[in-house]
Amino acid sequence: MKDKVKKIFGKIILFYEKRPIALSLIVSSLIIFVMGIFVLIEEVWHSGLRIDDIYGFFWGFILFTLFIVLPPVLTLMNLISLFIKNPSEKALRSDKKIELLIIFLGTVYSFLYLLTEFSNIVLEDWQQQLYNSQLHTPIHTGTMPTICAIVIIALLGYFLLRYKSLEKISPLLAVLGIAAMYLGAVGCILWIVQLWGSDFNILVLCILPANFIVIILKTIKDVIKEWRKIHQPDLEMESNLPIKENHFPQSPLLSRFYSWLMNSANWPLVGLLFTIPLLGVIILIMMLFGQQPDSVIKAWTETADWNFSQRIAPQNIMYDQHYLCTVAAGGHKKIVKPLRLGIRHGNEVIVNRQLCIANAFEQILEEKTPRLHALIRGVYDKYGYPIAKHIKSPYTADLIYFLMKPAEWFFLAVIYLCDCKPENRIAVQYMKGEHKIIKH
Known part of the structure; x- marks a missing residue:
C-alpha cells in the first residue's frame, strides 16, 4: 500500500x-x-x-x-x-511558473473584485459620504504613488533574484533585491492587518498579499542555496588565504565585510539592515513628485472603516434601493433639491419633496383604498427595486426625477383633495415618531 x-x-x-x-x-x-x-x-x-x-x-x-x-x-x-x-531544477522552474500565474491572476482577480459590488469598497477617502454598506478605500488615495512605487520596487527585486542568473549578480545587488522584497512583504502584512476582522468578502482581497509573502520567503531560501552552490568553492579558497593575500590587503575591516557579504547565509539579516536606507531613498524620490515624507504612514492611518484608521467618516446615507430614495440621495443637489435627513427602516436617508409627496400619497391610498394600495404596492415591489439598481449615476437620478414630475403633480393633487392639512402630512414624512411611515 x-x-x-x-x-x-x-x-x-x-x-x-x-x-x-x-x-x-x-x-x-x-x-x-x-x-x-x-x-x-x-x-x-x-x-x-x-x-x-x-x-x-x-x-x-x-x-x-x-x-x-x-x-x-x-x-x-x-x-x-x-x-x-x-x-530539483525542474521543480524550481515549475515553481516560477506557478508564482507568475499567482501574481498575474491575483492582480486581475483583485481588480475585478474591487470593480464589482461584492467588496463594497469604493475609491473614496474618509471625508466622502457614502451610501448603504459602502466602505472607504483602505489606502489613502493621496499616498497611492508612494505605495505603488514600493510595490514596483518589490516586484523588481523579486524578478531580479528569481530570473537573473546569480552568476551575473553581485552580492550587494542581491542584498538590495532582498531588501526590496522585504518592503513588499511589509506592505502585504500591513494590507492584511488593515483588512483583518472584516467580512469574508473583504478578506478575499488578502489572498494575493499572503501568497506574495510566501513567494518572497521561497525566493530568499532558493537564492541563498543557489548562491552557496555556485560560490562555495571560491569561499573555501578565500577563507584559506591570509588577509594580506586577500582582495583588500590594506583594509582588514573591508575584507571581513566582503567575506561576510559573500556568505549568502547572512543575506536575510543584511537585507533587513538595507531596508530602511532603501525606503529612505524611495521617499526622497517620491518627494520630488509631490509626496509627503510620512506618506507611508498616512497611507494607512488617513482612512476610515479599517484597523489602522485614525479618521471618523460621515455616517453612510441609506437609500436601500427604493428608487425615489436613490434619486433624492444620488442626484445633483441643484436638481433633486434634498431637504433634510429622514428615518427609514431605522437608518438615515436623504429626503426631498418629491419623496415626501410620494410617501404621503401612498398613505392616503392605504387609508382610503387598501385593496388598490396592495395591488400598486405589488407592482412597485416587482419593478421599482430593479429600476433602483440601475441608478448608479447622478445624471440617471436627475433623469428619473424629471420623469417622475407628472406623477408628483398627480400625487399632490390627490393629497390636496383628500386631506384637510395636506402640507402637514407631507412635512412629517420620514420623521421619527411624528406620523405613521409607510415603508416603500
Whole structure:
C-alpha cells in the first residue's frame, strides 16, 4: 500500500515538474466535478434535467473552476513548495511558473473584485459620504504613488533574484533585491492587518498579499542555496588565504565585510539592515513628485472603516434601493433639491419633496383604498427595486426625477383633495415618531 502511494505521489511530482499550470487546472476541475455531481443528482431528483440546466452547469463549472477553486489550489501549491527542502531544477522552474500565474491572476482577480459590488469598497477617502454598506478605500488615495512605487520596487527585486542568473549578480545587488522584497512583504502584512476582522468578502482581497509573502520567503531560501552552490568553492579558497593575500590587503575591516557579504547565509539579516536606507531613498524620490515624507504612514492611518484608521467618516446615507430614495440621495443637489435627513427602516436617508409627496400619497391610498394600495404596492415591489439598481449615476437620478414630475403633480393633487392639512402630512414624512411611515 505504501509503495502504491509513493508511486502515485511520484507521478504527481513528475507531472508537476513538466506541466504545473495544467496540474493546477486539473485538480481544480476535479474538485468542482465531484461537487457538481452531487448538485446535479439533487437537481435531477427534485425537478428533472433540462437543456438550460446543462448549459448552466457547463458555464458554472468553468466559472467556479477559474474563480472559486483555482485560487485556493494555487495557494496550496505555493505553500507546499515553500517546505520542500531540496527541490530539483525542474521543480524550481515549475515553481516560477506557478508564482507568475499567482501574481498575474491575483492582480486581475483583485481588480475585478474591487470593480464589482461584492467588496463594497469604493475609491473614496474618509471625508466622502457614502451610501448603504459602502466602505472607504483602505489606502489613502493621496499616498497611492508612494505605495505603488514600493510595490514596483518589490516586484523588481523579486524578478531580479528569481530570473537573473546569480552568476551575473553581485552580492550587494542581491542584498538590495532582498531588501526590496522585504518592503513588499511589509506592505502585504500591513494590507492584511488593515483588512483583518472584516467580512469574508473583504478578506478575499488578502489572498494575493499572503501568497506574495510566501513567494518572497521561497525566493530568499532558493537564492541563498543557489548562491552557496555556485560560490562555495571560491569561499573555501578565500577563507584559506591570509588577509594580506586577500582582495583588500590594506583594509582588514573591508575584507571581513566582503567575506561576510559573500556568505549568502547572512543575506536575510543584511537585507533587513538595507531596508530602511532603501525606503529612505524611495521617499526622497517620491518627494520630488509631490509626496509627503510620512506618506507611508498616512497611507494607512488617513482612512476610515479599517484597523489602522485614525479618521471618523460621515455616517453612510441609506437609500436601500427604493428608487425615489436613490434619486433624492444620488442626484445633483441643484436638481433633486434634498431637504433634510429622514428615518427609514431605522437608518438615515436623504429626503426631498418629491419623496415626501410620494410617501404621503401612498398613505392616503392605504387609508382610503387598501385593496388598490396592495395591488400598486405589488407592482412597485416587482419593478421599482430593479429600476433602483440601475441608478448608479447622478445624471440617471436627475433623469428619473424629471420623469417622475407628472406623477408628483398627480400625487399632490390627490393629497390636496383628500386631506384637510395636506402640507402637514407631507412635512412629517420620514420623521421619527411624528406620523405613521409607510415603508416603500
